[in-house]
Amino acid sequence: MTQTRSRRAGPDPSGLYLPRTARVVRAENLTRQDRLIEIALPEGQALGHRPGQFVQVSLLGYGEAPISVSSGPQQTGSFELCVRRLGNVTTALHALQPGDPVGIRGPFGNGFPMDHLVGRDCLVVAGGIGLAPLRSVIHSILARRERYGRLIVLHGARREEDILFRDEIAEWQQDPRNEVLLTVDEPTPGWKGRVGVITTLFPEIEVDPANLVVVAMVGPPVMYRFVILELRGLGIKNDQMFMSLERRMKCGVGKCGHCQIDGRCVCVDGPVFSGTEIMAMHEAI
Amino acid sequence: MAEKPRIAFFDFACCEGCQLTVLGLGEPLLKLLERVEVVTWREAMSERSDDFDIAFVEGSITRDSDIPRLRRIREQAKVLVALGTCATLGGPHVSANNCDRGELLRLVYGGEGAQFEAGEVRPLSAVVQVDAFIHGCPINGDEFLTVANHLLLGKAYHPPSRPVCHECKLNQYECVLDRGQICLGPVTRGGCDAICTSRGSQCFGCRGLVDDPNLNAAREVLAEHGYTVSDIIGMFDIYSLRSPAAAEARETARQDRGAIEKGAEPWRSR
Amino acid sequence: MAPSALSAADVRSVLARAMESTAVLAPVRRGRSSFAFQWIADPAEAVFSYPRTILPPKQALLPPREDLFVFQRAPEPAVRPPAAPDPITLFGVHPCDLAAIGQLDWAMQERHGICDPNYAARRAHTTIIGLECLPDEYCFCPSVGTAHTRAGADLFLTPVGEEFVAEALTEKGEALLASAGEKRAPSAEARDTWEHWAEDKESRVSRRLKAQPKELPDLLEAEYESEVWEATAARCYSCGTCTSVCPTCFCFDVEDVVEVGLASGARRRQYDSCQFLEFASVAGGHNFRGERPDRVRHRWFRKFVHLNREYGDAFCVGCGRCTKFCTADIGLVEVLNSIVEASE
Ligand SMILES: Cc1cc2nc3c(=O)[nH]c(=O)nc-3n(C[C@H](O)[C@H](O)[C@H](O)COP(=O)(O)OP(=O)(O)OC[C@H]3O[C@@H](n4cnc5c(N)ncnc54)[C@H](O)[C@@H]3O)c2cc1C
Ligand code: SF4
Ligand code: SF4
Ligand code: SF4
Ligand code: SF4
Ligand code: SF4
Ligand code: FES
Numbered sequence: 001m002t003q004t005r006s007r008r009a010g011p012d013p014s015g016l017y018l019p020r021t022a023r024v025v026r027a028e029n030l031t032r033q034d035r036l037i038e039i040a041l042p043e044g045q046a047l048g049h050r051p052g053q054f055v056q057v058s059l060l061g062y063g064e065a066p067i068s069v070s071s072g073p074q075q076t077g078s079f080e081l082c083v084r085r086l087g088n089v090t091t092a093l094h095a096l097q098p099g100d101p102v103g104i105r106g107p108f109g110n111g112f113p114m115d116h117l118v119g120r121d122c123l124v125v126a127g128g129i130g131l132a133p134l135r136s137v138i139h140s141i142l143a144r145r146e147r148y149g150r151l152i153v154l155h156g157a158r159r160e161e162d163i164l165f166r167d168e169i170a171e172w173q174q175d176p177r178n179e180v181l182l183t184v185d186e187p188t189p190g191w192k193g194r195v196g197v198i199t200t201l202f203p204e205i206e207v208d209p210a211n212l213v214v215v216a217m218v219g220p221p222v223m224y225r226f227v228i229l230e231l232r233g234l235g236i237k238n239d240q241m242f243m244s245l246e247r248r249m250k251c252g253v254g255k256c257g258h259c260q261i262d263g264r265c266v267c268v269d270g271p272v273f274s275g276t277e278i279m280a281m282h283e284a285i
Numbered sequence: 286m287a288e289k290p291r292i293a294f295f296d297f298a299c300c301e302g303c304q305l306t307v308l309g310l311g312e313p314l315l316k317l318l319e320r321v322e323v324v325t326w327r328e329a330m331s332e333r334s335d336d337f338d339i340a341f342v343e344g345s346i347t348r349d350s351d352i353p354r355l356r357r358i359r360e361q362a363k364v365l366v367a368l369g370t371c372a373t374l375g376g377p378h379v380s381a382n383n384c385d386r387g388e389l390l391r392l393v394y395g396g397e398g399a400q401f402e403a404g405e406v407r408p409l410s411a412v413v414q415v416d417a418f419i420h421g422c423p424i425n426g427d428e429f430l431t432v433a434n435h436l437l438l439g440k441a442y443h444p445p446s447r448p449v450c451h452e453c454k455l456n457q458y459e460c461v462l463d464r465g466q467i468c469l470g471p472v473t474r475g476g477c478d479a480i481c482t483s484r485g486s487q488c489f490g491c492r493g494l495v496d497d498p499n500l501n502a503a504r505e506v507l508a509e510h511g512y513t514v515s516d517i518i519g520m521f522d523i524y525s526l527r528s529p530a531a532a533e534a535r536e537t538a539r540q541d542r543g544a545i546e547k548g549a550e551p552w553r554s555r
Numbered sequence: 556m557a558p559s560a561l562s563a564a565d566v567r568s569v570l571a572r573a574m575e576s577t578a579v580l581a582p583v584r585r586g587r588s589s590f591a592f593q594w595i596a597d598p599a600e601a602v603f604s605y606p607r608t609i610l611p612p613k614q615a616l617l618p619p620r621e622d623l624f625v626f627q628r629a630p631e632p633a634v635r636p637p638a639a640p641d642p643i644t645l646f647g648v649h650p651c652d653l654a655a656i657g658q659l660d661w662a663m664q665e666r667h668g669i670c671d672p673n674y675a676a677r678r679a680h681t682t683i684i685g686l687e688c689l690p691d692e693y694c695f696c697p698s699v700g701t702a703h704t705r706a707g708a709d710l711f712l713t714p715v716g717e718e719f720v721a722e723a724l725t726e727k728g729e730a731l732l733a734s735a736g737e738k739r740a741p742s743a744e745a746r747d748t749w750e751h752w753a754e755d756k757e758s759r760v761s762r763r764l765k766a767q768p769k770e771l772p773d774l775l776e777a778e779y780e781s782e783v784w785e786a787t788a789a790r791c792y793s794c795g796t797c798t799s800v801c802p803t804c805f806c807f808d809v810e811d812v813v814e815v816g817l818a819s820g821a822r823r824r825q826y827d828s829c830q831f832l833e834f835a836s837v838a839g840g841h842n843f844r845g846e847r848p849d850r851v852r853h854r855w856f857r858k859f860v861h862l863n864r865e866y867g868d869a870f871c872v873g874c875g876r877c878t879k880f881c882t883a884d885i886g887l888v889e890v891l892n893s894i895v896e897a898s899e
Contacts, residue, residue: 017623060626086838088440250809254667257806263861316815450794455619457609459586471792471882502790
C-alpha cells in the first residue's frame with residue numbers, strides 16, 4: 001500500500017523506532033551534573049550529522065531521550081554527547097562506562113544553517129547545557145577557521161564549577177579571532193568573571209550587525225525573550241538569529257505530537273528556528 | 286549484579302488489603318522473589334530482620350506511638366515506599382479527622398473506647414520522607430510490579446497524573462455518567478486500569494486526585510446532572526479527597542519526584 | 556460496478572468468509588446503551604446499526620497500547636521488531652470513520668515524508684467494509700464534507716429496509732461480495748432509497764458549523780486571545796476522553812516496560828492526550844502548556860488551524876465522539892461557532 005511512499009529517517013535500515021546498538025568509547029564527568037559520552041556506531045558507521053541535530057539515545061528498560069550531538073561533523077568514527085543528569089534516562093546514561101552498549105536513533109532535526117555562517121562573524125549565545133549543541137557549531141568553525149569571521153561565545157552557568165568544557169574554552173581563547181565571555185549566577189570566592197544572567201554579557205561585546213549570524217540556545221522561554229531583546233538592541237535582524245528550542249519529545253520523527261509549537265514539529269522542522277520564524281509563532285517563546 | 290536487595294513489609298493503620306494484593310500476585314511474585322530477598326513480612330512469614338534496603342509500608346499513622354517505629358523504618362531503609370492509599374494519602378479513615386475523637390471512640394467501642402490511643406490520621410509523608418507512592422485501595426498488583434521493576438533498575442517511579450477516564454476509555458467501558466451516576470473518574474488519578482468502571486460501578490476516587498483536578502468543573506457539571514452539593518461532598522469524602530492531609534500528601538508526592546534517584550544505585554543491575 | 560442486494564444473512568456470510576483468513580473488528584453492543592468495536596468470534600455478534608462506537612476503528616491500526624519493538628536486556632542487548640501483524644477486516648465503518656482513516660494514513664504514513672512502520676504494517680493488510688448510517692444529534696459530518704465518504708472501503712453497504720445495497724469498490728471487495736453467492740440486483744424500491752440516501756442524511760443533521768473548514772484557520776487565529784478558551788477550560792477536566800475517542804487524534808507516549816525478571820521487555824506506545832498536564836512538560840520543570848486554557852486551545856487549533864493548513868482540510872470528520880463522550884458536556888461545534896459568531 002502506501003508503504004512504498006515511506007521514507008525512513010536517517011540511514012538506519014532496520015526501522016524508524018529501532019535503535020542501533022552503539023558502544024561507549026569514552027565517558028567522563030565535566031561537572032557534577034554533566035557527563036561527556038563518546039559513542040561509536042556499529043561497524044564503523046558514520047553518524048553523518050549537521051551541527052544542531054540531535055539523536056534519540058536509549059537504554060533498554062530505561063527509555064529514550066533526545067540529546068544534541070555535541071561534537072562537530074568533522075570528527076569521524078565516533079561522536080560526543082554531553083548529558084545533564086535530570087531524570088530516569090539521563091541518570092542511567094550517567095552510569096555508562098566505556099564498552100557499554102547504548103541505543104542510538106537519528107540524527108534527527110534540521111540543524112544550524114552552517115552555509116549561512118560562511119564569511120560572516122558568529123555570535124554564540126549558550127545558557128547552561130545549551131553549550132552542548134553549540135559546541136558542534138564551534139568545532140565546525142574551528143575546523144575550517146579561515147572560512148569564517150570572528151567567533152564570539154557567550155556562556156552563562158549557575159556557578160563556576162558548572163561551566164562546561166573549561167579546558168576547551170581556554171584553547172578557543174588562544175586564537176585572537178575568538179572571544180569567550182563567561183558569567184555565573186552565583187559567584188564563588190575567586191570568581192573574576194561577570195555575575196548575572198547571560199544578558200549581562202551583551203553590553204561587553206562589539207559587533208558588526210550587518211555581517212553577523214547569531215546561534216543560540218538559552219533555557220526557558222523567558223530567557224529567549226530577553227536575549228532577542230538584547231540582540232535587537234545591537235541592531236541584529238530576526239533573520240540573522242538562529243535559536244535551538246527544547247520541547248518534550250517521544251518519537252523524534254514527527255508522529256507523537258509532543259514537540260509541537262503552533263503547527264511546527266520541533267523534532268522535524270526544528271529544533272533550530274530563525275528569529276523570524278519564532279516571532280511568527282504564538283507558542284515558541 | 287550487586288547482592289539481592291533486602292525487602293521488608295510493614296503495616297500501620299489499615300486493612301492489610303494491599304499486602305494481600307501483593308501476596309495474591311502468584312507467578313510474577315515468585316519471579317520477583319528470585320530477584321529480591323524478603324526479610325520481614327508479618328503477613329506472610331515468621332522470620333524477621335531489621336536489616337533491609339527497601340521498605341514497603343502500608344497504612345496510615347493514627348497514634349503518636351507509631352511515629353518512632355516509622356522513623357526507625359525510615360532510618361534503616363534506603364528506599365521507603367508508601368503502599369496503598371492509607372499510606373500515601375491517609376485512606377478512607379481520614380474522615381475520622383472531622384469528628385470529635387472521644388465521641389467517635391465511644392460510638393465504636395462503647396464505654397471502653399476511652400482507653401484506646403487515637404489521634405489525627407496522617408499519611409506517611411506527614412511524618413517521614415517517602416520515596417515512591419503506590420496509590421490505590423487496594424493497590425493494583427501490576428503497578429506494584431512496575432514499581433518493583435523501577436526500583437530494581439534504579440529508576441524513579443512517578444504515579445501517572447492521568448485521570449481514570451483515560452484508562453476507562455482506552456478499555457471502551459460505558460461511561461456511568463450516561464446512566465445518571467456520579468463518577469469521580471475525571472478528577473481521580475489513574476493507574477488502576479479503571480477496574481471499578483469495568484464492572485459498571487462508578488469511580489470512588491480511591492487513588493486520590495490528579496495533580497490538577499478541576500474541582501470547579503466537578504461542582505458545575507455534577508450540579509447540572511442534578512446532584513446536590515451534599516451528594517457531591519459525600520462522594521468526595523469517602524476517600525477524603527478534600528482533606529488538607531490528602532492535599533498536602535499530593536503536593537509532597539509531586540515535589541519529591543526524583544528523590545529516589547539519589548539512593549537507588551545499589552540495585553542498578555547493569 | 557452495479558450495486559447488488561444482500562440480505563442480513565448474506566452480510567453475515569460475507570463476515571464468516573472474512574473471518575476465515577483475517578481477524579474481524581466489528582461494532583458490538585457494550586453496556587446498557589453503548590457500542591464498541593471488538594474482535595468478534597462469531598458473525599452474529601456484529602450489529603448493523605449503531606450511532607457511534609466508544610473508540611473508533613483507529614484502534615485496529617493504531618492500538619491504544621502497542622509494542623514498537625521488543626527487546627532483550629541480558630546477556631547482550633538486542634532489539635527485535637514486533638511480529639508481523641495478522642491481516643484484519645474492519646466491518647461496519649461509517650463514512651466519517653472512513654474519512655478519518657484517510658486522514659490517519661496521511662498523518663502516520665506521509666506527513667513529513669516519514670512513514671510509521673508499525674502503522675503501515677497493520678494498514679497494508681487491512682480490508683474495510685463500510686456501512687452507511689443516519690446522523691444523530693451529535694453528528695456534523697456534512698459541515699466537514701465527510702458524510703458521503705466511500706474512499707478507503709473495499710466493500711460498502713447501505714442498509715435499506717431489511718436489506719443492504721452493496722458496492723464493491725476494490726478487487727478485495729469484489730471477492731468478499733462473491734462469497735455471498737449469486738449476485739442479485741436490488742429491488743426498484745431499495746434502489747430508490749439508496750439513491751436518495753445522501754439527501755436524506757444531510758437533511759437530518761442538526762449540528763452545523765457556521766463556517767467552512769477552509770475559513771477556520773484565519774477565524775481562529777484572530778481569536779487566539781479570546782475568552783472562549785478560558786471559559787471552556789473552567790469546566791474542562793483535562794481528562795483526555797475527547798482525544799482518546801477521536802478518530803483523527805494520533806498523539807502517543809512511549810515508555811519501556813520490562814518483565815519481572817528484568818531480562819526482556821518492550822518499548823511500548825500508548826495513546827496520550829494534549830489535554831493532560833504533563834503532555835508538554837520537560838525535565839527540569841518547565842511546562843510549555845501548563846495552563847488549562849492553553850491546552851484547551853491547543854486541541855481546537857491543532858485540528859482546525861495547524862493540521863487544517865498542512866493537510867488542506869479540517870482534521871476532524873464530524874463524528875461527534877468528542878462531544879458525546881466529553882465528561883463535562885463540552886461541545887466541539889459550539890465552541891467553534893462561538894468563535895465564528897464573535898468574529899462576525
Ligand atoms: C532537541 C533536544 C536536544 C537536547 N539536547 C540535550 C543535550 O545535549 N544534553 C542534555 O543533557 N539534554 C538535552 N536535552 C534535554 C533532554 O532530552 C532531557 O533532559 C531528557 O529527555 C530528560 O529525560 P529523563 O528521562 O532523564 O527525564 P525524565 O524527567 O524522567 O523524563 C521522562 C521522559 O520525558 C521526556 N522529556 C523530559 N524532559 C524532556 C526534555 N527536556 N526534552 C525532551 N523530552 C523530555 C523524554 O521522553 C524522557 O525520556 C535536549 C532536548 C531536546 C528536545
Ligand atoms: S489502602 Fe485500602 S486496601 Fe490498602 S490498606 Fe488501606 S484500606 Fe486497605
Ligand atoms: S465512567 Fe467515570 S471514569 Fe469512565 S469515562 Fe465516565 S466519568 Fe470517566
Ligand atoms: S476506578 Fe476509582 S475507585 Fe476504582 S480503583 Fe480506580 S481509582 Fe479506585
Ligand atoms: S473530554 Fe471534555 S472534559 Fe475531558 S479533556 Fe476533553 S473537553 Fe475536557
Ligand atoms: S474532533 Fe470530535 S467530531 Fe471531530 S473527528 Fe475528533 S472526535 Fe470526531
Ligand atoms: S518528538 Fe514526536 S512529534 Fe516531535
